[in-house]
Amino acid sequence: MGELAIEVKGLRKRFGAQIVLDGIDLAVPAGTVYALLGPNGAGKTTLIHILSTLVAPDEGSVRVAGYDVVSDKNMVKRSISLTGQFAAVDDVLTAEENLRMICRLSGLTSAESRARTEELLHYFDLDAAAKKRVKTYSGGMRRRLDIAISLVTSRPVLFLDEPTTGLDTISRRSLWEIINRLKDQGITVFLTTQYLEEADQLADIITVIDDGHVVATGTAKELKSRVGDEVIELRNGNDDLIRTVSTTGSMLDIRQTLNELASMVPQDLRVSIRKPSMDDVFLALTTKEMERSLS
Structure with missing residues (x-):
């Protein structure tokens, strides 16, 4: 196994009396698409939140991009991008305005912001709608913009929490193409999904969790052979x-x-x-x- 982008050993997390994650081990090679599957309530989103430093683990070791999520929290934040389950964009602004605002907040100069915004609008096929207010966008366009915002600054690890939920088939497949392009650029994409075909088509490695436990890990072919x-x-x-x-x-x-x-x-x-x-x-x-x- 090559360099690991994410390494988790013995991770445990509880909320009150409820144990949400119970002894999770993961090893995510850099530059891969890694899919996390599980039924509702299995602990997928909690795991994403821990990996992205939003929630602290109770026990275990968790490293992302080589940094500990507790002791090196700030370095982890500088190494990751996160797109949650719901598009975090401003409906009143245009796609161009959304992107330029985030570019400026991320420390880019005015000229750098303009250049990066144009680059991302083109990359995510939003050029034609760049000056339209986001409230007029379809679900697929909003999702593409949301991921574009996550990539304003170049980060080696991207977390996508159920990125295609609620999208139609065409929009979903459009996002699949984007995810594959990101992988080709060497970005590690860690995604959760309820669409099993999505994991089958995209993921180099799939982990299935249920009731806070890892129940299987492998390629799609390896997991199918178990059936x-x-x-x-x-x-x-x-x-x-x-x-x-x-x-x-x-x-x-x-x-x-x-x-x-x-x-x-x-x-x-x-x-x-x-x-x-x-x-x-x-x-x-x-x-x-x-x-x-x-x-």
Whole structure:
């Protein structure tokens, strides 16, 4: 493993009697896209807040860009950018005005601010709408502007907390292209998402957390292999999914599985076979964690 942009060991965080993060370990290589998946309430946003120095850890070691988030808090802040779940832009101002304001607040001169604003507007395909008030923007345009603001100054680590939530498919894929371009520039992108396809398409490494614990880490291919090589789907005449069953993919296993299902389900169900998806991984891993917590 090369240089680590983020290193977390034994991280614990509680709020009152509730344990939100319980022994989290992460190792995020520099220059990668790293996705954090988990159901609502799993601790994703709390982890982002700790990594970005907004919340202090109770226990454990947390280093970002080589700096400790507690003892080197100011150096961490100078090394990161953060885009939260909701666009933090001024609706009354134009995109150009928003960007120039943040540039000036970040210490750039007037000339530097103009140049950086033009560069970011072009990079995020906002040139044509640069002088329009943000309140007239679509959700995708607002999100692109929000990320652009996060990149006013060059930082090696970018945190994106559910960056495409609520966006349509076209806007989401547009942001995927931007994230891949940022990675190509050597920026480490750490994102949380509820869109499993997003993690599948973007992430070099995926970590799944549930109930404050890491339940799996690996590439999308590695995580899918834990589910099986082929998935059998059973659907009724209305195309409703009735059941899925994982198999090894061998002819013998598929035949045996189909024979077992034939004695358990209605015979008029339609059968299809496909490769595992991140949905299968997510459901399998988080269901297992739920079963363990109840046992």
